[in-house]
């Protein structure tokens with residue numbers, strides 16, 4: 569399935585996967601370490617008036633909904649409530665802040681019955697057994713091998729550009745049935761659509777180009793299904809609220825693809841880098857994992873607690889109270905999973921990366937109806953990639969010829985920049 573992913577032009581990845589470049593174009597700028605400010609804010613109150621950027625004293629307000637008053641939610645308890653109180657908090661926030669203009673009308677911005685029935689169409693393909701089975705055997709493991717083979721004989725490599733950027737994007741595009749070249753083109757369009765320095769016309773043009781690329785693949789799979797998710801969606805049945813059922817429209821399938829390909833490729837790219845960065849900067853824990861791979865599951869979960877994608881959004885749909893703070897109908901909530909995941913009332917010494925913590929749920933994959941659909945696939949990818957590195961390179965270490973790798977990014981997306989390592 570992944571025959572030619574390694575043949576693609578290296579420079580395209582360097583151009584399309586840059587943490588700092590994306591942060592500069594994100595609307596809230598580059599923030600090297602937001603955690604100390606989040607700790608101060610969270611210690612003062614679980615919920616604050618103002619967008620997260622405003623509460624932190626940063627210029628600009630980040631993503632915003634025209635005319636909406638904003639609040640920031642920072643404690644573990646408050647963030648968990650926002651994700652699960654579905655009668656008070658809606659995912660329509662993603663329409664209001666313009667994300668759905670780029671992705672299309674997808675499950676991300678739907679609520680209630682409509683969300684449930686559309687999610688049910690695809691959910692079976694993302695269960696743990698499928699992540700370990702079909703996804704890993706057909707898609708992930710062959711890609712891990714191909715990418716590692718390509719650089720294995722070199723003395724060193726930038727893992728971010730040559731491995732972490734590639735694996736998640738090609739996992740989701742291959743899983744959906746796009747060719748590697750189509751996957752890379754698609755990523756280029758979506759990156760343009762999410763570039764906040766572009767005009768509305770340019771964003772619409774990029775979104776339409778992504779839509780046309782997908783429409784072509786969907787039309788082909790309607791005629792000749794293959795063993796991929798676009799084929800499954802093209803031949804699936806959606807149960808409507810009135811008890812009738814119908815096939816999905818091309819736009820419904822395209823929105824699914826845009827959401828999963830972009831959301832799944834993006835988050836896992838960064839989280840794979842973060843998990844590897846965490847282990848390499850804690851060499852004693854990396855050695856433990858190398859010797860006992862059963863610890864890898866904990867290590868991955870701990871890395872998603874320690875440094876998750878830190879900011880999501882909800883809209884208040886009726887006047888309500890959250891942790892003692894009154895919230896008016898229509899307000900936009902900045903839901904800071906980054907701050908929630910280091911809440912000291914839930915985790916002892918929360919800034920410490922520690923693979924031996926007792927496992928308890930963090931907010932990295934959200935909670936409730938919208939909890940991450942792809943979390944088992946994401947964790948499988950990270951596990952297969954790190955196992956691949958540990959198996960093939962017993963002497964893996966930082967390359968001292970380069971500046972040390974660091975975690976950076978924006979308020980919405982964080983990860984390591986270049987990660988230059990020596991392999992042998």
Ligand code: HEM
Pocket residue numbers: 659675676677687740827828831832833835836839872876877880881931932933934937938939940941942943945946947
């Ligand atoms: C480590 C990597 C990942 C992280 C940290 C992550 C995190 C999240 C979070 C926090 C949400 C909730 C967003 C919200 O409701 O506001 C979400 C939703 C979602 N994620 Fe992930 N994700 C990851 C990887 C993936 C992958 C690999 C896929 C697919 C292959 C995926 C597909 C989705 C989808 C479809 C949704 C929307 C679910 C819904 O609205 O019902 N994610 N993810």
